[in-house]
Amino acid sequence: MARLVRVEATGPTKIEPGTIPPDKPLWICACGLSQRLPYCDGSHKITRSEQPGMIYIYTRDGKAVAEVRSEPPDSPSSPASAVPPTSG
Ligand code: FES
Numbered sequence: 001m002a003r004l005v006r007v008e009a010t011g012p013t014k015i016e017p018g019t020i021p022p023d024k025p026l027w028i029c030a031c032g033l034s035q036r037l038p039y040c041d042g043s044h045k046i047t048r049s050e051q052p053g054m055i056y057i058y059t060r061d062g063k064a065v066a067e068v069r070s071e072p073p074d075s076p077s078s079p080a081s082a083v084p085p086t087s088g
Pocket of ligand 1: 029030031032033034039040041042043044045
Protein backbone atom coordinates (compact mmCIF):
# COMPACT_ATOMS: atom_id res chain seq x y z
CA MET A 1 0.00 0.00 0.00
CA ALA A 2 1.04 3.52 -0.66
CA ARG A 3 -0.59 6.88 -1.08
CA LEU A 4 -0.12 9.95 -3.17
CA VAL A 5 -0.24 13.08 -1.05
CA ARG A 6 -0.54 16.61 -2.34
CA VAL A 7 1.98 18.81 -0.52
CA GLU A 8 2.25 22.46 -1.43
CA ALA A 9 4.85 23.55 1.12
CA THR A 10 8.09 24.77 -0.38
CA GLY A 11 10.17 24.87 2.77
CA PRO A 12 10.63 23.47 6.23
CA THR A 13 8.50 23.97 9.32
CA LYS A 14 10.45 25.70 12.07
CA ILE A 15 9.97 24.38 15.57
CA GLU A 16 11.11 26.93 18.11
CA PRO A 17 13.07 25.81 21.15
CA GLY A 18 10.84 25.47 24.18
CA THR A 19 7.69 24.78 22.18
CA ILE A 20 7.99 21.01 22.58
CA PRO A 21 7.10 19.66 26.01
CA PRO A 22 10.24 17.87 27.22
CA ASP A 23 8.35 15.24 29.18
CA LYS A 24 5.66 14.27 26.69
CA PRO A 25 5.87 12.23 23.50
CA LEU A 26 5.63 14.15 20.23
CA TRP A 27 4.14 12.40 17.22
CA ILE A 28 5.44 13.39 13.79
CA CYS A 29 3.22 12.55 10.83
CA ALA A 30 4.60 9.82 8.61
CA CYS A 31 1.48 9.15 6.56
CA GLY A 32 1.39 12.58 4.90
CA LEU A 33 -2.31 13.17 5.59
CA SER A 34 -2.09 15.39 8.66
CA GLN A 35 -3.59 18.86 8.37
CA ARG A 36 -1.10 20.00 11.04
CA LEU A 37 2.20 18.90 9.48
CA PRO A 38 4.71 18.07 10.73
CA TYR A 39 2.61 16.85 13.65
CA CYS A 40 0.28 13.86 13.61
CA ASP A 41 -3.35 14.86 13.98
CA GLY A 42 -4.85 11.36 13.85
CA SER A 43 -5.65 11.49 10.14
CA HIS A 44 -3.59 8.31 9.62
CA LYS A 45 -6.51 6.27 10.95
CA ILE A 46 -8.13 6.44 7.51
CA THR A 47 -5.21 4.41 6.07
CA ARG A 48 -6.07 1.29 8.10
CA SER A 49 -8.15 -0.13 5.27
CA GLU A 50 -5.41 0.32 2.64
CA GLN A 51 -4.46 -2.91 0.90
CA PRO A 52 -1.01 -4.03 -0.32
CA GLY A 53 -0.37 -3.49 -4.02
CA MET A 54 -2.67 -0.47 -4.23
CA ILE A 55 -2.04 3.28 -4.37
CA TYR A 56 -4.51 5.52 -2.58
CA ILE A 57 -5.22 9.08 -3.58
CA TYR A 58 -6.98 11.11 -0.92
CA THR A 59 -9.09 14.20 -1.16
CA ARG A 60 -7.28 17.46 -0.52
CA ASP A 61 -8.42 17.54 3.10
CA GLY A 62 -7.21 13.95 3.59
CA LYS A 63 -10.55 12.83 4.94
CA ALA A 64 -11.66 10.52 2.13
CA VAL A 65 -10.24 8.28 -0.58
CA ALA A 66 -10.76 9.92 -3.95
CA GLU A 67 -9.23 7.17 -6.07
CA VAL A 68 -7.57 3.76 -5.75
CA ARG A 69 -5.17 2.43 -8.36
CA SER A 70 -3.21 -0.77 -8.72
CA GLU A 71 0.43 -0.25 -7.93
CA PRO A 72 2.54 -0.57 -11.09
CA PRO A 73 4.90 -3.59 -11.01
CA ASP A 74 7.96 -1.35 -11.33
CA SER A 75 6.92 0.91 -8.46
CA PRO A 76 9.76 1.69 -6.00
CA SER A 77 7.79 0.08 -3.16
CA SER A 78 6.96 -3.02 -5.17
CA PRO A 79 8.91 -6.19 -4.26
CA ALA A 80 9.65 -6.68 -7.96
CA SER A 81 11.53 -3.37 -8.05
CA ALA A 82 13.88 -4.58 -5.30
CA VAL A 83 15.48 -6.97 -7.78
CA PRO A 84 18.55 -5.37 -9.31
CA PRO A 85 18.37 -4.93 -13.07
CA THR A 86 20.30 -7.41 -15.16
CA SER A 87 23.19 -6.11 -17.19
CA GLY A 88 23.62 -6.61 -20.86
S1 FES B 1 0.85 9.74 10.99
FE1 FES B 1 -0.04 11.14 9.65
S2 FES B 1 -1.69 11.95 10.74
FE2 FES B 1 -0.82 10.53 12.09
